[in-house]
Amino acid sequence: MTLSLLDIMRTSAVIPVIAIDDPEHAVPLAKALVAGGIRVLEVTLRTQHGLGAIKAMSEVEGAIVGVGTLTQPEEFAAARDAGAVFGVSPGLTPALIAAAKSSGLPLLPGVMTPSEVMAAREHGFKQLKLFPAVPAGGVGMLNGIGGPLPDVTFCPTGGISQETAPQFLKLKNVACVGGSWLTPKDLMAAGEWDKITEIARAAASLRV
DSSP, rough: OOHHHHHHHHHEEEEEEEEESSSSGGGHHHHHHHEEEEEEEEEEESSTTHHHHHHHHHSSTEEEEEEOOOOSSHHHHHHHHHHOOEEEESSHHHHHHHHHHHHHOOEEEEEOOOHHHHHHHHHHHHEEEEEETTTTTTHHHHHHTTHHHTTOOOBBBBSSTTTHHHHHHHTTTBEEEEESSTTTTHHHHOOHHHHHHHHHHHHHTTTE
């Protein structure tokens, strides 16, 4: 069964934003996160190992793997072919809209202002990433935009922590949050996957 983007967003309270520096970390990291109840994984293309990590993580049972930091049209098909089932971009351009449609990869585009939200909605995007969430106005911005644009659902990302995530998750127009705190580089380098599972379990429990 193919999950919609909204279904994917509602699967986990937190979508970890993952940058893989060592390809050997991909599978054990995915297993650790899934074991902690975090199934939706956003693997960014910020490192050269992004596509390889997507391919490896996609084979981990229970993992729903997406691609993050999509900024070029050609990245869509490559990520889809590697196994990504959704995409995330920091912004939205005509070229990215065309690439999303031609690749068939569901896209969660980044927006920062009400005008950007309205422009994205005009192109059929009703699930959006508020980015960077805290500089963009955070909870106050999401509360304010929920009145005139109640049919848009957000995944705020950028500056959110384990401590502040509940403030966002209790909003009606927030399905999940994105965060990098679930994958500390020091724990990954040390191979302390059990500790990452504990962090994931705490994040998964944030759903209200």
